[in-house]
Every structure is written in structure tokens, then in C-alpha cells.
Amino acid sequence: MAIALVLVAVVAGSVLFHIFSPWWWTPIASNWSYIDDTLTITFWITGAVFAAVVLFMAYCVLRFRHREGITADYEPENKRLELRLTLATAVGVAAMLAPGLYVWSQFITVPAEATEVEVFAQQWQWSYRLPGEDGRLGTSESRLVSFENPLGVDPDDPAGQDDVIVEADDLHLPLDRPVKMLLRSIDVLHNFYVPEFRAKMDMVPGMVTYFWFTPTRTGEFEVLCAELCGVGHGFMRGIVMIDTEQDYQAWLQEQSTFAELSAPTQVGLAEPANP
Amino acid sequence: MVDVTPDGTRGVPQDGTTAVPPAEVADAELYHPHSYWTKYIFSQDAKVIAIQYSGTAIGIGLVALVLSWLMRMQLGFPGVLDFITPETYYQFMTMHGMIMVVYLLTALFLGGFGNYLIPLMVGARDMVFPYVNMLSYWIYMLAVLVLVASFFAPGGPTGAGWTLYPPQAILGGTPGGTSAGIVLMLVSLILFIIGFTMGGLNYVVTVLQGRARGMTLMRMPLTVWGIFTATVMALLAFPALFVASVMMLFDRLLGTSFFMPALVEMGEQLSYGGGSPIMFQHLFWFFGHPEVYIVALPAFGIVSDLISVHARKNIFGYRMMVWAIVIIGALSFVVWAHHMYVSGMHPYFGFFFATTTLIIAVPTALKVYNWVLTLWRGDIHLTLPMLFALAFIVTFVNGGLTGLFLGNVVVDVPLSDTMFVVAHFHMVMGVAPILVIFGAIYHWYPKITGRMLNEAMGQFHFWVTFLGAYLIFFPMHYVGLVGVPRRYPELGETVFIPDSVATLNAFISVTAFVVGFAQIVFLFNMIWSIRHGRDAGGNPWRATTLEWQTPQTPPAHGNWGKDLPVVYRWAYDYSVPGAPQDFIAQNDPGPRGAAPGPVPA
Numbered sequence: 001m002a003i004a005l006v007l008v009a010v011v012a013g014s015v016l017f018h019i020f021s022p023w024w025w026t027p028i029a030s031n032w033s034y035i036d037d038t039l040t041i042t043f044w045i046t047g048a049v050f051a052a053v054v055l056f057m058a059y060c061v062l063r064f065r066h067r068e069g070i071t072a073d074y075e076p077e078n079k080r081l082e083l084r085l086t087l088a089t090a091v092g093v094a095a096m097l098a099p100g101l102y103v104w105s106q107f108i109t110v111p112a113e114a115t116e117v118e119v120f121a122q123q124w125q126w127s128y129r130l131p132g133e134d135g136r137l138g139t140s141e142s143r144l145v146s147f148e149n150p151l152g153v154d155p156d157d158p159a160g161q162d163d164v165i166v167e168a169d170d171l172h173l174p175l176d177r178p179v180k181m182l183l184r185s186i187d188v189l190h191n192f193y194v195p196e197f198r199a200k201m202d203m204v205p206g207m208v209t210y211f212w213f214t215p216t217r218t219g220e221f222e223v224l225c226a227e228l229c230g231v232g233h234g235f236m237r238g239i240v241m242i243d244t245e246q247d248y249q250a251w252l253q254e255q256s257t258f259a260e261l262s263a264p265t266q267v268g269l270a271e272p273a274n275p
Numbered sequence: 276m277v278d279v280t281p282d283g284t285r286g287v288p289q290d291g292t293t294a295v296p297p298a299e300v301a302d303a304e305l306y307h308p309h310s311y312w313t314k315y316i317f318s319q320d321a322k323v324i325a326i327q328y329s330g331t332a333i334g335i336g337l338v339a340l341v342l343s344w345l346m347r348m349q350l351g352f353p354g355v356l357d358f359i360t361p362e363t364y365y366q367f368m369t370m371h372g373m374i375m376v377v378y379l380l381t382a383l384f385l386g387g388f389g390n391y392l393i394p395l396m397v398g399a400r401d402m403v404f405p406y407v408n409m410l411s412y413w414i415y416m417l418a419v420l421v422l423v424a425s426f427f428a429p430g431g432p433t434g435a436g437w438t439l440y441p442p443q444a445i446l447g448g449t450p451g452g453t454s455a456g457i458v459l460m461l462v463s464l465i466l467f468i469i470g471f472t473m474g475g476l477n478y479v480v481t482v483l484q485g486r487a488r489g490m491t492l493m494r495m496p497l498t499v500w501g502i503f504t505a506t507v508m509a510l511l512a513f514p515a516l517f518v519a520s521v522m523m524l525f526d527r528l529l530g531t532s533f534f535m536p537a538l539v540e541m542g543e544q545l546s547y548g549g550g551s552p553i554m555f556q557h558l559f560w561f562f563g564h565p566e567v568y569i570v571a572l573p574a575f576g577i578v579s580d581l582i583s584v585h586a587r588k589n590i591f592g593y594r595m596m597v598w599a600i601v602i603i604g605a606l607s608f609v610v611w612a613h614h615m616y617v618s619g620m621h622p623y624f625g626f627f628f629a630t631t632t633l634i635i636a637v638p639t640a641l642k643v644y645n646w647v648l649t650l651w652r653g654d655i656h657l658t659l660p661m662l663f664a665l666a667f668i669v670t671f672v673n674g675g676l677t678g679l680f681l682g683n684v685v686v687d688v689p690l691s692d693t694m695f696v697v698a699h700f701h702m703v704m705g706v707a708p709i710l711v712i713f714g715a716i717y718h719w720y721p722k723i724t725g726r727m728l729n730e731a732m733g734q735f736h737f738w739v740t741f742l743g744a745y746l747i748f749f750p751m752h753y754v755g756l757v758g759v760p761r762r763y764p765e766l767g768e769t770v771f772i773p774d775s776v777a778t779l780n781a782f783i784s785v786t787a788f789v790v791g792f793a794q795i796v797f798l799f800n801m802i803w804s805i806r807h808g809r810d811a812g813g814n815p816w817r818a819t820t821l822e823w824q825t826p827q828t829p830p831a832h833g834n835w836g837k838d839l840p841v842v843y844r845w846a847y848d849y850s851v852p853g854a855p856q857d858f859i860a861q862n863d864p865g866p867r868g869a870a871p872g873p874v875p876a
Contacts, residue, residue: 050676187541228365
């Protein structure tokens, strides 16, 4: 008896918790609202199945609990019923999988106009590299990483000379412009995670991974590392600022290029390379 | 070959009237042990080995329980215990996960329940290789001791997370990475796999070769089907972990670079180069995903039998249930990379692995339908095993459905590596199988000891565990939805995390302490009832399967006395119309014409 009531209470409690929960995803700040939509569809389908199964159980327990003189039915199988249930499940699964795969194909297809930005991770800080005037990032290599060249940019590659280096500081990105985040790590696995962007990807030493998104809202967003990277994992934070075009350009002007940073320090320069 | 009709027989007449010659395996006096050591310590009796396996697994499981308390202490009340630093937190977390998945769940289901139930349920005297079976346990014991030793080693145990992902696992930024911790962990895993392989081969060969007369494959109880299929899977999956462990051990000790590319650690160039961290992840999950089902399939099988016995009704769709187990087992080998959607592997893999992962939901859902349809028009006795079975269905359905979020590649992207994942896998492969373990212990304890477990303590244990576990893990999904990442010892000041998350975390922690306490009551009950439990008799649940038909309870060495049982029917003849009582034992020849075939046409 008690168990039947509790089963009903579990369903009711779960549904009420879902509706009234103050804990919900952060307001989105990227183009990936499709991901939120697919998640919502999945919530509805799975929620309905959960309620149906548990309520059916509660009914059975109530209706068919042991009473003297009653014996159970003898019904080994029912092929038609089993087939129907299988088909219904297959339809429900397809209803979740189809939009999921469709959105995934968008997720992995980077638009041609996307600007490349490199995120550079090491225990336990974030750095960034943006292409300079030429719009291209120079090649880089972990073997080239040193105190003077912290991101391991190839000094012999002309494309790398004008790359903008942001070492252990905030990243700024312009609003409404698609960006392809190229992800590099030089020590262990990391994961560049900004909850409001919905996208994330591991950073693997020895290879360059990526994801893309379009920022849709200005503001300051917190970056967290989402792949266990040692004792500093929980403290590996950073900031991404999404700026209007104007603010972005102002910020960009203040940054230094690879060439500026690696030039021998000169005394009495008219403008210091790095204010 | 699989005999697809439950009616299929091996020289046993359909109506069971003609006399069948009994046992081919005689019970020889020389076979029995005579000293204390050979009887209880270095025993070759599968039942004693089962109890040794279970005792060791539960013992090390208690360590994991305490570790979970310490973690929940830190998450709910950060900074209160000042010995919990990030280092120790990661060590607790890693050891908790590894112990629960490998040293508790795998060992208890296969080494514990497998050893106790397979020979009894298929009507054999013992496992086919009793000596190897004994070795299996002692090597497992050694693996556990090596694991425990890492707690006392300089630098402590590894804190690499139970996934042990390189390069992090063997570098200085991770606890135990450059000290003994990771080495002992890998050695312990290697030992565990060697020990398991010995036991596993035994279980498989016993099921295939040691069955009693008339026990066709399609007459076996689903418990045996679940354990058998899980063991076959484990024999195929564990080697991937074995080679990954050996290779990582080489990377760590010999300076090879299987998983290590060129690295710069804290500004210093390391001598590694050319290896692939992602290759380790593929090997790990090629083991790790089947591992989920290695734990789940025995639970599926056992819960099917619990529901059938206590609802006094045959399991609905037995053949479909068997095929679902086999299909799930096979499919589980082609879904592993759904753990790696955001690992940086080729993005096209996402299409394939999302599709296979969601396909596996179909046979799994079918099993759920058949469990609840078994309740339909049953004669449901709300015994403790039945209550735990019902609780299993609730938590398994809940955890299985959130798997559809995480399996559907693009939905996984925002949720991956958050507390949503932690909530999901605890619900589906932590809470659900453990509820089955409890149900199974309440169910078979009378056979193992001859006494019933105390009902009042059992009721307390059930309600606190079921409702408590649900209250812990259901809200935890929403912590993950907010975006709280997993494996963070403290959240600190994070812009997008509202203060109310801390309140919810404190609630979850307090609930976890209460649920943990209920387990102590359960352990007390297991010990107390050995002496003080109500006398159970041979077949207290009036069940059909062979383990309840032994001449003695607890069954003696050799299980069956002089003659082996002969099987005349499937395991689910409950409430057969026209039968004198509501069950017919599998070895009951039955009156002529009284029992119809279990499956029409």
C-alpha cells in the first residue's frame, strides 16, 4: 500500500521539482539555442515515459497486491504487445535522435566566415592568440614553448609575426561574429567551458581541437576548465568579454603582437610595446 | 547451440513421465575437504568462495562509502574539515569511483552472486575448475590489498579520477602521479583482471558444460543469463583495460610514450613525444562502457527473478528477455565513444556513436516493459526483495532516461563534465544495481544461512535507502543543468552559480549521511540474523529454481547429495492453471498433463 502511494509521490514530486526548480540553465549567450530546444524535447519525451512507467507500476501494486484466494494470471508472452511496445519506443528514440543529429551536423560545420581564435591552456591558466592583419594564425609547436615564447609560436613563420598574444589575461570577442575556437594544450587535458555558450571541447596536448559559436549577447562570462587537469583544476578560471565592435577594436589596439613581444627590449622607445 | 524453444529438451521426454537416469557426476567421498583450512580459507567450494568474494567486496565498499561521506562533507560544507584539500579530495574521488565500479560492483555481482548462484541454479555440484576458482579469489584479494596499500604509500593514492586519463595521471600536477599512487593503482587493476579472468572462464564453462540434465539454455533462470552474458562481456572488455594499464605503467616507469605526446610541464620540456592521449581514452572506454553493462546485466537478470517469484507470476516474455540481454551485451561494444563526444576525436564519430547509443535504448526499454508487465495481474507479495525490485525499476528508468540526454551527442555537449553526468551514472549504475544487490541479499540470505533477515531493520533500510538515494541524485541533475562542473572540490565565487546551489548541496550531503547510516543498519542486520533470524526452511519464498530444491539448507559441499537434479521445465512455472500449488519446481516431473508448456506454440 505505502509503496503505491510513494511511487505516485515520486512522480508528482519529480514533476513539481522540475517545474518549480530555481535551478535551471544559464541564459544563453550564443547561437546554440537549438541545443536548448533539443534538450527541452528530450525532457518532455523522457518525462512522459518516466511518469507512465512508474504510475503503471503504482497501479499494479495497488490493484494486484496479494489477497487470499487470488492467483496470478499465467501468460508467458504476448508477441503482439511486445512488438508494439518495441515500435513505439523506436519512434520515441528516433524523435530525439533525428533533431540531435541534425543539430550536431551544424555544430561541427564551421561557417567559412568564422574568425579563428586560439585558446591556449596549461596548468592552470588560459592564454589566447588572435590572428593579426593577415587574418591567419602562424604555426606553433609545444617544443618551441619557452619563457620568452610562452605559446610556442614558430618565429620563422611570417604569418605568426602579427599574431596578437594575450597571455594569462581576459579574452575579448566581438558580438555577432562567428568564431572558431582552436584549442591547444601543452601539458594535460583541459576543456574550454563557458556555460552560457553551451559549447565545449577538450583540449588535448599533441593536437588542435575546435568548436565554433556566434556570441549573441555582450557581457562578461566566466571560463571554467571542464576536464580534470590536476590539483588546480577547480581554480582554472578565466574571463571572456563579449564586446560591441567599437569596444572590441579599442581593446585590440592595446594588445601586443608576437613580433612586438619577442623583439629585444629597447630603452627609450617612443611608445612602450606593452603598456 | 542455443535451443530456442523453452520446451526444447535433451533426452527428457516432454511430459516428463518416463524415468530419466540421474546424475552422471557421482558424489565421491574423496572430493570433500576435511580440514578447517581447505574448508573455509583455501576453499574450492564455489559457495565459500562466493562468501569470501562478497565479504571482501563489501569490506572495501565500506571504504568507498566513507570516502563518499568525506566528499559530500566537502561539497556540502566546504572548508569545515581542514584536511580535505584539493589533493585529498581528488584522491577520495578517484578511489571511491574505482572501488565502487571495479572492486565492489564487478566483484560482488560476478565473484559473489556468480559463484553462489551459477552452480546451484544450473544444477551443478560446483564450478568446473574449483582450483582455478580459488586462485581467482585470492588474486582478487591481492589486488584489493595492493589498492589499500596505496592509501599508505608516500604521496598517497592516485587522484587522477577513476578514468586515469593520461597525461595528467602520470604527471606531477596530480596526486600520486609521480609517486607510488598511480603505479599501485595500475598494478592492482592488472592483478584484478588476471584474477577475474580465472573466475570468468569458470562461470562461462560451467554454464555451457555443467548444467543438469534437462536444463537447456532456454530453461535457465534469467539470473544465470544475466551473469553469464556479463561474464562473456567482461572477458572481452577487460583485456582493453589490461593493455591500457600495462602501457601506462611503461609510460610512467620506463619512459615510453604510448599515451604521451611532446609536453611542457610547468615551463619544463619533458622527454615524452609522439604518443596519443586519446588512444588511452578509446581503450579505457572500450572496457568502460561494456563495464556498465557488466554491472547492469546481472542486475537485470536477478531483478527479473525477484519480480517473478514475489509476484507469483512467470516473467513476461522470457525469450524476449533473453534476447534483449544478449543484444544489449553485443551492442554495448559499439557505443564506447559516447563517453568521448567532447574529447576532440573526429566529429563524424558523433553520428555513429549517438545512433548506436540510442538504439541500445530499445532492447533496454523492452526489459523495463516486461518487468512491469510481469506485475500486471500478478499476486504481488510486497516482501523486501519485491520492494527493492520496484525501487530498482524507478531508479533505473530515471537513470536510463537521462542517458538519452547524454547519449544524444549534441545534447551531451552542454551537459558533459557537469554534475548532470554524476547524477546520471550514480542513478543508473550506482543506485539501481545496488538496490538489486540488496533485494538479492534479502532474497537469498535464507538459502545461504538458513535464516531470514530481520524484517523491521529491513523495512527501515529499504525506505531510507530508496527515498534517500532518490533525494540525493534527482536534484543533483539540476545542479548540473545550472552548469556546475564535476570534479570541483569547491565552487568558490562563480558568477553564474546562484547561492541556492550551496543550500541544495548541503541538503544532498545531509541526505547522503543518513543513507550511509542506513547501510550500517543493514550490515548489522546481516550479522545479527545469522544467530537471531527466524528459521527459513529450505524454500521460504516458494520458488521454482533449483537452488531452493537442495537437500540441505545451507547447501552442503557438492550441493545435491547423492543424485544430481533433473530438470523438467523452465524456471517460471508460477500460478500454472490447474496445478495444486502456485509454483512447480524445475525438477518436479509433475503429474501427466497438469503443466502446459510454458510457451504456447
